[in-house]
Amino acid sequence: MTASSALPYQRLHVELDARRYPIHVGPGLLDAPDMLVPYLAGRQVMIVTNETVAPLYLERLKRTLSGDDRDVRDVREVILPDGEHTKTLASVERIWDALLAAGFNRRCTLVALGGGVIGDMAGFAAACYQRGVAFVQVPTTLLSQVDSSVGGKTGVNHPRGKNMIGAFWQPRAVLIDTGTLATLPARELSAGLAEVIKYGLIQDADFLAWLEARMPALRGLDVEALTEAILRSCAIKAEIVARDETEQGQRALLNLGHTFGHAIEAHQGYGNWLHGEAVGAGMLMAAALSQRLGWLAADDMARVETLVADTGLPVTAPAAMSADDFLATMRLDKKNIDDRLRLVLLSSLGEACVYDDTPSDMLESLLADFPRA
């Protein structure tokens, strides 16, 4: 971070009937037992992390969770390999194996320490272990802080499609220590900013304009700008999830750019392209299609292109991917109903819709014409 933060920690809530849970945001929260311990189900705690994040933050979290003489907890860890390609059922089995080896019961809590890959897998492991145990999200990438730690989508990839195996399973709390962003590689920061831009595009034109002005500060790790981006993003996500927890309707708007992006990720074998990068290119494809439908003006399209480029994200699709490659994966997308492709498109900047009537020749020509590199 470029500035040491005088900001206090802040808190939002996800309002899900009786299952309201907090999102704590602030610097140094990894060291704050008050923000974590009240959300544990019992004395058994399994931290799920990976080999990149463990050397950075595991010991601090263990100290915070371990308790004192009066209140001792059994805190274990499972350290998984790193990378999107490891987001598989086999990795989740390693979590279950560790839980059983430790003799953990239904009153245990899983704590996900890491990015979205760890959070999605730990959440899914928690959803299934002994038919469901508590879990807490401690996200350490920008992407996981603004998106994946909130809302309860958990799961793993399948070679044929992204997040194809999973469950909705909400965390008991989300603890966002903004200090962890200091160690995040610049490329991962840009990937996280893709999901931040998404919120502006789908429902907040003012936020979009703020992002255009503040992108250099965000990429420069300005702590106040990042904190504001996290709070505004989480507020939008929490509000959409509260309206439509299991994606019966409006939650699908959070999928802007993902139908195209998931096709890129699956085609690449979940390597090379980061999720946020694929979403960045996918949002450009969705915007370009919206322009062809006559919904987005050329000036608006240019604003989206400039913002995505200024974020350091790819503005082209992979050279090796044909229109048919895109369509093969897009046909398996979870949003589709019967044979109809449902895409999230932009009705204007700051407003999105789910649309299932795109003329197939228009989509095919967009997929063929979109720039490749």
Ligand SMILES: NC(=O)c1ccc[n+]([C@@H]2O[C@H](COP(=O)([O-])OP(=O)(O)OC[C@H]3O[C@@H](n4cnc5c(N)ncnc54)[C@H](O)[C@@H]3O)[C@@H](O)[C@H]2O)c1
């Ligand atoms: N559940 C949801 O709602 C949701 C939403 C968005 C994305 N996702 C999923 O999230 C995943 C992407 O998440 P991601 O972008 O966090 O990727 P990631 O989990 O792979 O993390 C990115 C990289 O950063 C490293 N890292 C994590 N924290 C770090 C830190 N503080 N300092 C240094 N390195 C650190 C990780 O080890 C990894 O190498 C995808 O699988 C995507 O499908 C899920």
Ligand SMILES: O=C(O)C(=O)C[C@@H](O)[C@H](O)[C@H](O)COP(=O)(O)O
């Ligand atoms: O929370 C949601 O809903 C989202 O769609 C957020 C997305 O950013 C995220 O990538 C999510 O995992 C995609 O879900 P999927 O159902 O399309 O696999």
Ligand SMILES: [Zn+2]
């Ligand atoms: Zn996403």
